[in-house]
Amino acid sequence: KVRIKTILEQGEKLVDKNVTIQGWIRSIRDQKKFAFLVVNDGSCLSGLQIFVESTLQSYEEVKSLLTGSSVSVSGKLVHSIGKGQFYELQAEEVRILGDCDASYPLQKKRHSFEYLRRIAHLRPRTNTFGAVMRVRSMLAFATHCFFQENGFVYIHSPIITSSDCEGAGEMFRVLTEPGKSLNDARREDAKNFFGIPTFLTVSGQLSAEAYSCALRDVYTFGPAFRAEYSNTTKHLSEFWMVEPEMAFANLQDDMNNAESYVKFVIQYVLEKCKEDIDFFDRFIQNGLKSRLHKYIEKPFARISYSEAVEILQNSGNPFQFPVSWGEDLATEHERYLAEEYFDHPVFVYNYPAAIKAFYMKNNDHDSGKTVAAMDLLVPRIGELIGGSEREDRLDVLEQKMHQLGLKAENYWWYLDLRRFGSVPHAGYGLGFERLVLFVTGMENIRDVIPFPRFPGSAEF
Numbered sequence: 001k002v003r004i005k006t007i008l009e010q011g012e013k014l015v016d017k018n019v020t021i022q023g024w025i026r027s028i029r030d031q032k033k034f035a036f037l038v039v040n041d042g043s044c045l046s047g048l049q050i051f052v053e054s055t056l057q058s059y060e061e062v063k064s065l066l067t068g069s070s071v072s073v074s075g076k077l078v079h080s081i082g083k084g085q086f087y088e089l090q091a092e093e094v095r096i097l098g099d100c101d102a103s104y105p106l107q108k109k110r111h112s113f114e115y116l117r118r119i120a121h122l123r124p125r126t127n128t129f130g131a132v133m134r135v136r137s138m139l140a141f142a143t144h145c146f147f148q149e150n151g152f153v154y155i156h157s158p159i160i161t162s163s164d165c166e167g168a169g170e171m172f173r174v175l176t177e178p179g180k181s182l183n184d185a186r187r188e189d190a191k192n193f194f195g196i197p198t199f200l201t202v203s204g205q206l207s208a209e210a211y212s213c214a215l216r217d218v219y220t221f222g223p224a225f226r227a228e229y230s231n232t233t234k235h236l237s238e239f240w241m242v243e244p245e246m247a248f249a250n251l252q253d254d255m256n257n258a259e260s261y262v263k264f265v266i267q268y269v270l271e272k273c274k275e276d277i278d279f280f281d282r283f284i285q286n287g288l289k290s291r292l293h294k295y296i297e298k299p300f301a302r303i304s305y306s307e308a309v310e311i312l313q314n315s316g317n318p319f320q321f322p323v324s325w326g327e328d329l330a331t332e333h334e335r336y337l338a339e340e341y342f343d344h345p346v347f348v349y350n351y352p353a354a355i356k357a358f359y360m361k362n363n364d365h366d367s368g369k370t371v372a373a374m375d376l377l378v379p380r381i382g383e384l385i386g387g388s389e390r391e392d393r394l395d396v397l398e399q400k401m402h403q404l405g406l407k408a409e410n411y412w413w414y415l416d417l418r419r420f421g422s423v424p425h426a427g428y429g430l431g432f433e434r435l436v437l438f439v440t441g442m443e444n445i446r447d448v449i450p451f452p453r454f455p456g457s458a459e460f
């Protein structure tokens, strides 16, 4: 039994040998005396051509199979004389595992991504979604490689939490009682299982900080949940986030690490997912590959928020939202900077304190008017990363929380980190789906996660 990818990559070793492959029929051509099947098993983009002679015992049955049927085929691997493939399999036995009727929603033609979203359980059988998921998987693996090779410890931060890391109040409430069925839970007002209000986490950062203030360099990589009604192509209600946290690190260290990490994973995927990246370059976004190469070869740009505001104000670009110092940058501003002005990833740092989260460290040089925060903006996506140095001074942190109406008693353990051996530390969060968009050239964040959750959608 071999994967089709193995055949295409190491076919020479297998020529004239007997092999068995399994997969789903992509197409079938009946030429009377013989038939050609193309079978794909998801291990790579290409399918393997199967040559079936009419002398085969199950020929009539095989010939009448429709696209989408699953088969197991044994036979001899030979060099193909046909165009477009090196090898083909001369079937000696075709076993039908599961047939498929004409109502199969994936036919040979190209389907729109909107249509495919409605059949999220079957779309992984298409070329595009197969490629997206292989690249996504490789990006996840590369993420672990990068941090592990650099001595970071992987921390599994909790999903159920009682603290609001971002202080934005965009949390999904967890209501549960043990042993209740879904229906009962829906019908009844559930009592509180944990004794205090709990939510699905918006970020693993606070946990990561605790562990970083003990193990030095750590990272989390897990799901995050945001109950925000952002119906955009860049937001999900459930997404994955990579969150490194480094002790004895400042904002420069933070940006340096983020830049190395992003470059590392792009390089990794360019090497390991050649066939898939070529596919995206050809069918999804022309010039993708050369752009990715350019991004990893040149240093990322770095400008302060104040410089960014100046660039935007002098751009002469008619923005929908005006730009003024103190306002958060809108997506159109972020994209202008990354896409048009720099045409390259750019860090924007030292944001106004008033528009950023409570935990970010006040800058001394302007008496806390700005914080030591950074966002990494990239072409086509906008914000890929948000991070900062953390406020490590107990009195300043308490004062900031007080101003924002955050109750100190809810964050007592977080404040303890500043009470007992506080150290400078910094970290960031990278939106994993946005990274997948960046690397694949896909447009919509709903198309780079297996079963997307967004307002009004949690069916699959």
Ligand code: 4AD
Pocket (backbone or CB within 6 Å): 165, 166, 202, 203, 204, 205, 226, 234, 235, 236, 237, 239, 241, 243, 244, 383, 384, 385, 386, 387, 388, 427, 428, 429, 430, 431, 432, 433, 434
């Ligand atoms: O900027 P955010 O909100 O920062 C944090 O959560 C920090 N606690 C991270 C940290 O410092 N450890 O989110 C970080 C990143 C964003 O830059 C964006 O890429 C992604 O997470 N993100 C989303 N991705 C998809 N859908 C959403 N609704 C997202 N919200 C944030």
Ligand code: MG
Pocket (backbone or CB within 6 Å): 383, 385, 386
């Ligand atoms: Mg952010």
